Amino acid sequence: SIPLGYFGGIGAASKRGILFKGSNYLDAIANLDAVVFDKTGTLTTGEFKVQQVVGISEDDMAVVAAAESFSSHPIASAITRYAGKDNMSIDDSLLRNIPGAGVAYGNMLIGTLKLLRDNGVDYDKSLNSIPETIVAVAKEGQFKGYILLADTPKSDTANLPLRLKRQGIGMMQILSGDKQALIDKLVSDLNKGGKMHVTGFGDLLPQDKVSHISALKEQGKKVAFVGDGINDAPVLALSDVGVAMGAMGSDMAVETADVVIQTDEPGKVAEAVAIGKRTRRIVY
Ligand code: ADP
Ligand code: MG
Numbered sequence: 001s002i003p004l005g006y007f008g009g010i011g012a013a014s015k016r017g018i019l020f021k022g023s024n025y026l027d028a029i030a031n032l033d034a035v036v037f038d039k040t041g042t043l044t045t046g047e048f049k050v051q052q053v054v055g056i057s058e059d060d061m062a063v064v065a066a067a068e069s070f071s072s073h074p075i076a077s078a079i080t081r082y083a084g085k086d087n088m089s090i091d092d093s094l095l096r097n098i099p100g101a102g103v104a105y106g107n108m109l110i111g112t113l114k115l116l117r118d119n120g121v122d123y124d125k126s127l128n129s130i131p132e133t134i135v136a137v138a139k140e141g142q143f144k145g146y147i148l149l150a151d152t153p154k155s156d157t158a159n160l161p162l163r164l165k166r167q168g169i170g171m172m173q174i175l176s177g178d179k180q181a182l183i184d185k186l187v188s189d190l191n192k193g194g195k196m197h198v199t200g201f202g203d204l205l206p207q208d209k210v211s212h213i214s215a216l217k218e219q220g221k222k223v224a225f226v227g228d229g230i231n232d233a234p235v236l237a238l239s240d241v242g243v244a245m246g247a248m249g250s251d252m253a254v255e256t257a258d259v260v261i262q263t264d265e266p267g268k269v270a271e272a273v274a275i276g277k278r279t280r281r282i283v284y
């Protein structure tokens with residue numbers, strides 16, 4: 001039978017917008033070594049805005065916007081919003097979604113610089129070091145230009161390292177499909193004041209995130225992964241505690257997760273750990 005204290009813990013958590021799908025996860029979250037976060041939509045608002053379009057012709061930009069109108073990624077929404085309402089019609093049989101990288105439309109590639117690199121497209125390598133999100137466009141293997149987008153950290157992201165450290169968590173990491181230069185900047189901001197040494201890895205495809213979590217588990221670490229869901233279901237399932245940000249997260253993530261945070265605040269993870277620990281003290 002389940003000790004009564006667990007019901008108290010689950011109830012206290014749910015009042016704070018944290019849903020535990022079982023009492024076993026209260027135990028698990030109280031015993032974590034590492035908390036690993038997705039970036040987009042989890043640590044940042046995911047509300048991208050187009051800042052600048054560089055080098056892409058009007059005709060190509062119309063195709064890009066039309067192609068992105070089929071994608072549910074927040075970056076895609078920002079691009080279609082920027083382009084305006086009336087999209088040109090395109091042949092959707094030529095469209096291919098490339099998870100964690102972008103989209104392809106016929107002989108056009110729209111997505112990360114890494115996507116271009118992996119497809120042998122040449123571009124000015126200094127773009128790699130711009131600490132902003134770039135959606136690059138190539139046609140028939142030729143670089144055409146790029147779209148600069150910005151997304152901002154959520155207000156409680158800056159405090160996260162300190163709050164997790166106070167709960168005895170020794171390791172905080174960020175895994176992202178976005179550029180390494182941008183992740184480096186976010187990490188260096190989080191490390192100011194030296195609360196906990198945060199590390200971050202960019203340019204990752206969804207399967208790279210899976211390998212990363214597997215490696216941590218093989219080192220014997222108890223790991224929580226926190227994500228908003230787009231492409232996160234496999235890592236949520238693999239982690240000891242999968243936490244979905246449910247406010248904006250995908251249904252898929254909410255279903256796969258062990259814990260669902262109903263607000264858009266990543267700081268709730270520290271609260272969830274605190275509730276787990278308090279419950280253990282009552283139960284044992
Ligand atoms: P994160 O891991 O930070 O949550 P994602 O895995 O969702 O990010 O996406 C990784 C990167 O892939 C994005 O930063 C973006 O550059 C690119 N990307 C993903 N989907 C699209 C899309 N529909 N159009 C253009 N770029 C995309
Ligand atoms: Mg994401």
